[in-house]
Amino acid sequence: MDVTPESSGATGRAGAAPHAASITLEGIGKRYPDGTEAVRGLSLDVGAGELVVLIGPSGCGKSTVLRMINRLIEPTAGRILLGDEDVTRADPVRLRRRIGYVIQNVGLFPHQTVRANVATVPRLLGWSRDRTRKRVDELLELVGLDPGQFGQRYPHELSGGQRQRVGVARALAADPVVLLMDEPFSAVDPIVRTRLQEEFLRLQAEVRKTIVLVTHDLDEAVRLGDRIAVLSEGGHLEQYAPPAALLGSPATPFVREFVGADRGIRRLVVTPVRAETLEPVPADGAPDAPTVALGGSAYDALAVMLTSAADRVVVTDGGRPVGVLGRQRLLDLGRAD
Numbered sequence: 001m002d003v004t005p006e007s008s009g010a011t012g013r014a015g016a017a018p019h020a021a022s023i024t025l026e027g028i029g030k031r032y033p034d035g036t037e038a039v040r041g042l043s044l045d046v047g048a049g050e051l052v053v054l055i056g057p058s059g060c061g062k063s064t065v066l067r068m069i070n071r072l073i074e075p076t077a078g079r080i081l082l083g084d085e086d087v088t089r090a091d092p093v094r095l096r097r098r099i100g101y102v103i104q105n106v107g108l109f110p111h112q113t114v115r116a117n118v119a120t121v122p123r124l125l126g127w128s129r130d131r132t133r134k135r136v137d138e139l140l141e142l143v144g145l146d147p148g149q150f151g152q153r154y155p156h157e158l159s160g161g162q163r164q165r166v167g168v169a170r171a172l173a174a175d176p177v178v179l180l181m182d183e184p185f186s187a188v189d190p191i192v193r194t195r196l197q198e199e200f201l202r203l204q205a206e207v208r209k210t211i212v213l214v215t216h217d218l219d220e221a222v223r224l225g226d227r228i229a230v231l232s233e234g235g236h237l238e239q240y241a242p243p244a245a246l247l248g249s250p251a252t253p254f255v256r257e258f259v260g261a262d263r264g265i266r267r268l269v270v271t272p273v274r275a276e277t278l279e280p281v282p283a284d285g286a287p288d289a290p291t292v293a294l295g296g297s298a299y300d301a302l303a304v305m306l307t308s309a310a311d312r313v314v315v316t317d318g319g320r321p322v323g324v325l326g327r328q329r330l331l332d333l334g335r336a337d
């Protein structure tokens with residue numbers, strides 16, 4: 001049976017080394033038989049345990065790039081490495097067992113229970129019933145679904161958000177070294193979406209997989225990405241940078257336009273309130289000013305300021321006031337370099 005060393009670990013064990021592999025794309029390209037060059041010579045490194053978001057206008061080649069990584073689409077140029085291993089010509093079926101894949105409408109098997117869906121890859125890998133059952137329980141709990149309550153349900157008996165969680169559990173089932181996600185949160189309403197994104201970040205902090213996620217939504221990219229790759233037509237890499245750097249210093253006119261005029265606000269979301277930006281607390285302690293915690297986002301500080309119609313906030317660390325942040329200084333944090 002095909003039980004690779006990669007599939008034998010358990011996700012999220014306390015103290016265990018993260019089980020993830022870096023991805024290196026070396027000049028990959030895809031030319032379809034009709035001559036369409038969807039991707040031309042893209043090179044990109046994703047570190048082990050890093051969450052990278054691919055974003056760009058419709059048709060720029062995001063999904064093609066993603067599907068070349070698990071070889072659902074065969075590249076016509078370049079090389080793909082997982083860790084040090086060249087997988088460009090590896091057996092695609094075996095490769096896909098090492099790579100979790102989550103798509104927009106989750107793609108659960110409608111006539112199988114939640115348990116059976118999550119057990120798909122362990123079953124293919126020939127795991128014992130007992131090991132599979134334990135793993136499925138562990139995964140459902142990890143994504144916040146009680147196995148007793150949800151395990152025997154069918155996909156149509158779940159909400160959109162619950163289905164999405166089952167999709168993530170299924171993708172993580174055999175402890176993949178890489179997780180690919182194509183618009184994973186776009187089929188649910190905005191409120192559920194924000195909650196799923198938060199849950200997903202908590203999950204990622206625990207499992208620390210190498211994740212490549214495709215989205216249309218810049219706010220999602222900024223919220224989730226360790227780095228964001230902005231692509232233009234033909235999979236051309238316009239900029240590859242952490243969210244704050246991308247919003248603060250767009251590298252090209254294309255990126256500047258893509259991130260839009262409200263990038264100052266978006267930048268505040270990813271800028272923490274730091275001690276060095278503060279002014280001293282005045283002698284009277286500024287009793288009229290609302291408080292925010294040191295390390296919180298500048299965006300939250302702005303929201304507090306606006307809702308209490310204040311022009312400054314007192315910043316506290318462990319409840320102790322450590323400085324004052326005025327409105328002008330706060331707005332300067334959102335300004336481009």
Ligand SMILES: Nc1ncnc2c1ncn2[C@@H]1O[C@H](COP(=O)(O)OP(=O)(O)OP(=O)(O)O)[C@@H](O)[C@H]1O
Pocket residue numbers: 032033034036037038056057058059060061062063064065216
């Ligand atoms: N089988 C195919 N044959 C020919 N061209 C294709 C094929 N599949 C995709 N393309 C083209 O390749 C380009 C990239 O498609 P892709 O789906 O990767 O874009 P995308 O950035 O993911 O788009 P979207 O955001 O709209 O999902 C598009 O111009 C598309 O029309």
